[in-house]
Amino acid sequence: MDNVMSRSSRSRAVKISSRRVLFISSVILFICIYLGVQSNWFQKKYVYPYPYQNVIAQYAKSHNLETHLVAGVIMSESKFQDEVHSDTGAIGLMQVMPETAEWIAQQIDEPSFSVEKLHDPDTNIRFGTWYLSSLQKEFCGNEVLMLAAYNAGRGNVHEWMDKYGWDMNFKDINQIPYQETREYVTRVLKNETKYRSLYR
Structure with a gap:
């Protein structure tokens, strides 16, 4: 009887010990995965990639734009996929609308x-940054307003400014009437901050 009880106790002890080892191993694995995902290498490779970096730097500089802002726009618009087409007809990395591109071509x-x-990354970035720069000038460098205009159209933003009494110091993203535009501006600014921290 004592031997049976002893074997039973040992069996329970082994099971408890195995569960502890499994739990500790799981915790260690989770910590390793978390730290790996948070590492700059992982973030750069899988979460915030930065292809076309030299092209972006070239046209951002020529149009007096922050390179990280342009990267944030591209990440939000296309996730750096140069063949992307939207349901509304926008094309490429910076999701430039054909009619907007034709107007830009006339201006330049x-x-x-x-x-x-527009399927060519160089052309798409050149036209997209030109347009973003024109919005930057129009809205006196206010990133919230210029990004809202890039997403919803400059006409809508001017209408909101008149209707709600916004000026060029406007910063409250939550007041933007369109949910899509609120989320877009928030996302681009978050991306801009992340690109600035990863690619100094």
Whole structure:
């Protein structure tokens, strides 16, 4: 009888010990995965990649834009996938609308432009940064307003400014009437901050 009880006790002890080892191993594995995901290497490779970095830097500089802001816009618009098309017809990395691109081509005197060229990353970034720069000037460098205009259209933003009494110091994203635009502006600014911290 004593031997049976002893074997039973040992069996329970082994099971408890095994569960403890499994629990501790799981905790260690979770910590390792968490630290790995939070590492700069993982963030750069899988969460906030930065292809076309030189092209972005070139056109951001020529249009007096923050490079990290442009990266944040591209990440929000296309996740750096240059063949992306939206349901509304926007094309490429910076999701430039064909009619907007044709207007930009007129402004910069580029008669050889065709909409198909928006599939080219260099052209898409050049046109997208030109347009973003024009919004930056129009809204006196106010990132919230210029990003809202990039998403919802400059006409809507001017209408909101008139209707709600906003000025060029406007910062309260929560007051933007369109939920999509509120979320877009918040996302771009978050991306901008993240790109600045990862790619100094």
